[in-house]
Amino acid sequence: MCPTCRVGQMREAHATYTQWYEGELIVVPNVPAQVCDYCDEVHYHPVVLERLNQLLWAEMKPSETGRSVQRTVHWPSA
Ligand SMILES: [Zn+2]
Numbered sequence: 776m777c778p779t780c781r782v783g784q785m786r787e788a789h790a791t792y793t794q795w796y797e798g799e800l801i802v803v804p805n806v807p808a809q810v811c812d813y814c815d816e817v818h819y820h821p822v823v824l825e826r827l828n829q830l831l832w833a834e835m836k837p838s839e840t841g842r843s844v845q846r847t848v849h850w851p852s853a
Pocket of ligand 1: 811813
């Protein structure tokens with residue numbers, strides 16, 4: 776059961792994870808997630824979140840050539 780609306784069911788899906796970091800939008804497509812079929816709430820497994828953080832920290836180096844507005848980080852496929 777969905778913990779947010781308590782009505783819908785969570786189903787396995789892939790979502791695009793986005794996070795702002797110092798004015799830059801970090802986009803990670805195709806991240807495994809669970810999505811509510813009622814309210815579309817997206818939940819990430821703690822293991823997935825941990826891996827996301829590792830990915831993002833590895834990517835978040837100061838840019839030498841100026842900032843882009845958006846950066847896409849690819850989720851490593853198994
Ligand atoms: Zn829901």
